[in-house]
Amino acid sequence: MSFRSVAIELTARCNQRCSYCYNAWRNDPDVMGELDLDALRLLLTDLARLGDLRHVTLTGGEPFLRPDLHELIELIAALGLGVVIITNGGRICAADVERLSGYGHLLSVQLTLAGACAATHDLHCGAGSFEHVTRALEALTKAGIPTGGSFLCTAQNFQETAAIFEKFAGYEVRQVAFNRFNPSGYSTAALHELMPTRSQVVEALEAAERSATERGQKVFCTMPIPPCVVDTQLYPHIKFGHCSAGAKNSEPAIGTDGRLRLCTLQRDSVGPIEVLEAQSLTELDSTLAFRSSIPEFCLPCPLAKRCLGGCGAAAQWVLGSARELDPFVAQHVMLDFDARSRQHCSSAKVSPGLEGNSASRADDE
Template sequence: MSSGKHHIPVIVFEVTDACNQRCLFCYNHWKRPGCTVAPPAPDFRLARRTLRRLLRQCSVGSISLSGGEPTLMPGIHDLALKARFGGANVNLLTNGTILGEDDVEIMSHIGVAAVQIPILATDPAVHDHITGLPGSWAKAVRSANMISSSRPGWFVPVLIVSRLNVHSVEDTLRFYASEFGATTAMVNRFNIGGLGLQHASELSLSIEDLKDVFKRIDKVAGDLGMTVQSGVCTPICVLDPNEYPNIRFSHCTTDLSSRPLTVNYKGDVRFCNHSPRVIGNIYEKPIGDIVAESQADGYFNSVPDHCKECTLWSRCRGGCRAASEQLYGTFDRVDPVLEGC
């Protein structure tokens, strides 16, 4: 058994499965085809109990409150405060449609480090089509304005690039800068999984289209002096970071002791928020033991056939293989983006 507190650099804490949108790109694994059970209503007491247990078992550098839609949770501020008292930096990942002025003020006083809201286009109709919620663009923009006017640099806009908005990425990034004063943005490609499995043909970009749009993103980021983060791990043979100097790409490590992990309100631990595979539950054993046992079982050690002779393997690890888990049911396959998904 482990002794003392295990340290985890980053945890995504899924406070609820419920959401008020049906984003076409949503990767939540419980929205995959065949998952017909509706998510339960947010359970504050369970989420709070789980967060308390988690913080007793480990120290955490940063906790991102996610979902589902975390602001559906009554008492979301209390969860943020508990995480702050536990010594973690806190980020809020929200669709921005429910936030009120009081929410923004409380989150600011608590010391929430960043609030991320997807604004998927400058055209409200495009955004609302992607989110499945009429009026969501106007609500998200209103929230973004409240946040950005409250504290400079606090709001981080998020752009999920797909076939539906690829034509307007320059205008969208300029909108982030002019409307909100944003100097940092998160820009991710559509990554197949969840509800997105049903809409892949409508959303997926070819490799050539991905290279082109990220070149365009890189140029406008340079023009704006904007820092662009790309958080979806992409094979380096598809998007080589050296070709995009104004974009900071993430690459996925399979070292569970140093990578971000996901924990949901029930205590289930997963490799990441894209992966459907539960590696343990903190009510059954401490998270340090879960990490150690999962690292030792060899599941994450496989090298996809596509990558076995590749000199980039040590840096790349085959892209997002959690997407392979969702699409193919195995971690052994290379990122589905290489097959046009």
């Protein structure tokens, strides 16, 4: 095996309808099945046996909708693995906080802010969601639970970047992911409302850099920002990366069907985890095909083999092929981007939209 971390999507159910959600199957009645604890035990035991797994990221849907979440966390501890939980915070209760505070192997609980105030955050995540996430941030940090932040940068909130980083600092969150909006799954339906321009991301990066400098926050760009878009040397306190799907440092995903994908944003699976019995992730045909898919625009660039043209998964969702340019770049340099993206994104199953987005629409009970 060639990866140290794996993301497990525990459930398709979610109590929110975030417009930026990458999941294609969120609350889809066709994929409402989920692996039970026994299946997850087998899966994790196999993954631990196959290689060098160090930690597991639990995500969804909303992980705290699983009644057996704490049993699973304890199972992961028994296997000697660390755990990261990605949550919207809306279902974390006092009993959860008490149990979480007792886990020595809990590396981080990560919560996302898509706005510094209820109006902006709720525009992205639904009515009442800002109150949920800030209440969770307060409870978790007060209990001394390691908490990470994720800032989702969109065309609707980039001007609040400084205030969002300040908000995280107020909760003593020292590690913040800078996630520029990356269209995939459900969020392709909101592409034209949410996609920030290069200028907007630059403005947000400048604010994040100031916050990292002044407050000592560790800031990571988790979505690729290709080197043709910004000069990363201008932001010395921000770590930039590039697509790691299928590479040695990657975090592949396992869906609610137990099948493996190169990362959470990927549309297609590469098969059951048994494919890793014969070959490492880096050697799979689908990995080699994906990582050799360099967009034509990037071919002359000396950094193309590392950058891969940004996010190939988003390119597949929005433009129909992983060989296309990352939509974040393509929006500026592809003349027919609007027409081509509308052709592919119009087929998204659900349009979450920005109007009428309400947490009260949840059907998670």
